[in-house]
Amino acid sequence: MTTRASKRSKQWLDGRAGGLALALAGLALGCGGDDSLGGFGESATEGSAGLTGASTDASTSAGSTTDGPPPEDEDEGDFRVPKASGKFVYSASETTDSVAVIDTMTLQIDVIGVGQGPTVVEPLPGQGAAGSVVVLDQGSDDVAILRTDGLGITTREIHPVTPGANNLAVAPDGAYVFIYHDVDGPEELGPGSDQELTVVAVASGETYAMTVGAHPRDVVFADDHQRAFVLTDAGINVITFTDLGMIGKPPLLPVIADPGIDPSTLEVQVVPSQAIALARVDGEAWLAVTDLGDGSLTVLDLPSAPTDLDIAPGGGFVILTLPRLQGSSSFLEVPLPLKPGPFTEHVLEGEYVGLSTIAASGDAILFYTTVDPFGAPAPAPGPVLLGGEADYATSTTDATTDATTDATTDATTDATTDATTDATTDGTAGDRRAAIPGSGSPSPAGAASAGTSSPSSSRSR
Numbered sequence: 001m002t003t004r005a006s007k008r009s010k011q012w013l014d015g016r017a018g019g020l021a022l023a024l025a026g027l028a029l030g031c032g033g034d035d036s037l038g039g040f041g042e043s044a045t046e047g048s049a050g051l052t053g054a055s056t057d058a059s060t061s062a063g064s065t066t067d068g069p070p071p072e073d074e075d076e077g078d079f080r081v082p083k084a085s086g087k088f089v090y091s092a093s094e095t096t097d098s099v100a101v102i103d104t105m106t107l108q109i110d111v112i113g114v115g116q117g118p119t120v121v122e123p124l125p126g127q128g129a130a131g132s133v134v135v136l137d138q139g140s141d142d143v144a145i146l147r148t149d150g151l152g153i154t155t156r157e158i159h160p161v162t163p164g165a166n167n168l169a170v171a172p173d174g175a176y177v178f179i180y181h182d183v184d185g186p187e188e189l190g191p192g193s194d195q196e197l198t199v200v201a202v203a204s205g206e207t208y209a210m211t212v213g214a215h216p217r218d219v220v221f222a223d224d225h226q227r228a229f230v231l232t233d234a235g236i237n238v239i240t241f242t243d244l245g246m247i248g249k250p251p252l253l254p255v256i257a258d259p260g261i262d263p264s265t266l267e268v269q270v271v272p273s274q275a276i277a278l279a280r281v282d283g284e285a286w287l288a289v290t291d292l293g294d295g296s297l298t299v300l301d302l303p304s305a306p307t308d309l310d311i312a313p314g315g316g317f318v319i320l321t322l323p324r325l326q327g328s329s330s331f332l333e334v335p336l337p338l339k340p341g342p343f344t345e346h347v348l349e350g351e352y353v354g355l356s357t358i359a360a361s362g363d364a365i366l367f368y369t370t371v372d373p374f375g376a377p378a379p380a381p382g383p384v385l386l387g388g389e390a391d392y393a394t395s396t397t398d399a400t401t402d403a404t405t406d407a408t409t410d411a412t413t414d415a416t417t418d419a420t421t422d423a424t425t426d427g428t429a430g431d432r433r434a435a436i437p438g439s440g441s442p443s444p445a446g447a448a449s450a451g452t453s454s455p456s457s458s459r460s461r
Contacts, residue, residue: 069323071265071282072307072354073370085123088131088148092118099135099146101154112154115140120167124202126174134177134200136161136168138187143168143179143200159207161198169219171228175202176241178228183215197230199244208244212237213252215263220270222292229270229277229292233263236270236277238292253295255279256288267308273315274337280309280320287320289338302332303345307354311336313362323354325373331356331365 082091082102089102094117101110117139124132129147136143141164145157167182181194194215199208213232220229230237230250237250255268255277265282270292279288285305289298306320320332322345330347352374353367 068283068305069307069325069352069354069373070371083121083123083133084131085125085133086129086131086148088152090121090131090133090135090146092121092135094119094139097137097139099133099144101131101146101148101152103152106152108152110152110154112146112156114144114146114156115142115158118144122168122170122177124170124174124177125172127202132174134168134170134202136165136179138166141165143177145200145202157205159200159205161200161207162196162209164194164196165198169221169228171221171225173225175225176200176228177202178219178230180212180216180219180230182217183233184217195232199239201244208247210239210247211249220272222275223273224275227275227292231268231270234259236268236290236292251295253277253290253292254297255290256281257297257299269309269311269318271311271315271318271336276338278309278311278318280306282307287334306332308356310356310358312358313360316362319356319358319365321354321356321367323352323369323373325352329353329367331367 082089084090084104087104089104091100091102092098092114093100097114097116097118099112099114099118099121101112102108103110114135115137118135118137120136121133124134124145124147127147130150131148132146134143134145137158141162142158142160145159146154148154161179162181164181165179166185166187167180169178169180171177177200178197179200180197183194193211195211195213197210197212197216199210200206201208212230213234213236215233216230217233218231220231221227222229226241228239228241230239232252235252235254237252239247239250256266256279261281266279267281268277268279270277275292277290277292279290280286283305285302287300287302287306287309289300290296302320302322304322304324306322308319308321310319310321311317312319315336317336318334320334321329322331323329328347328349329352330345331353333344333346335343348367351367352369354369354371354373355367357366357368359365
């Protein structure tokens, strides 16, 4: 789950499109093993950039890199569109205070009246109906729960919610709906506070009001179906469902040690399967790890300041993108769950990149940039494929480029271009090893297998 000062959509882009520098990494990130590698803070190979330490205070970790690469402008699009549930599609009409229920088999349309100004529609699983959604009525400060049976007959429930709410978050099992004001949403908040949040227990219809940290941005649900994490500028509120009737202000856990850091420079990702939060700050060469169970905070020093943080589908590993103005950019592969042992810094030869997007299958990563770090027109981009033989612990990039043409990549395809770059991995050079606290032995990693569900992530910037 991702939260930043503004949410913008990531896109898979063609290698020649938009003037963006792109690199495509095909992953075969298996468990790497080399007991000779140094532990945390030691150089694993000569000239490598090993991690330098860990602490519980980000302000005393690695220093800031104010002269480093510029921050990226990452989009996390949140488009309000019709939503499908079962064989039905539900489309809200803000001007007519209604929702059209469309049977995709017969194309029959039923129009259901709801509250005033319906906007956000989200599917509601686990209701025992052919189709079910929850609809946010911003004009009347309520939500409508619609359930449609196999004959196309729709029933409706209306529940009052916090004034000014503009977004919904539905638990994966459909048991709870969170209604809140998303500071990144399109609507500005009127009079009142954006810290008020409502939880609807769907089965009973009970509603619970509570106060969370300033400027909520996202809600993530733990895999155990027992907790929800509300990401705010002030930290993460942990809400336990069994305590809903007793919560006025749920516990607020900081994700960084310095509360004075500008939230617009902060990126936070929550790993639901591990119940941890990962945080980075623009220009700072460290990664903060917060245990959302006991609130403990650990800070890992990094070789340089990352400009992006992404979690693989299924929560198997984390990618930190490390751009460099001089030399080649790279990315750190951090295995999850975090265990003592080394992890790898993969070098993207000859590329400047600052953002990454991991494929839903977990076996490929798109690297790109949205900035011109050199103050001059960027060359025509071309993806670089790190071959499928790559090892989690070691890999090598073998690049042969025709210097008389622009860069284009031929990655096991029949593409004929002005220039061709063949990148393969043979496990001898081009990677750097770093470690997290503990033993020097590698920790398991590897891309999640195809078909695994993507973890929620939230970014606060």
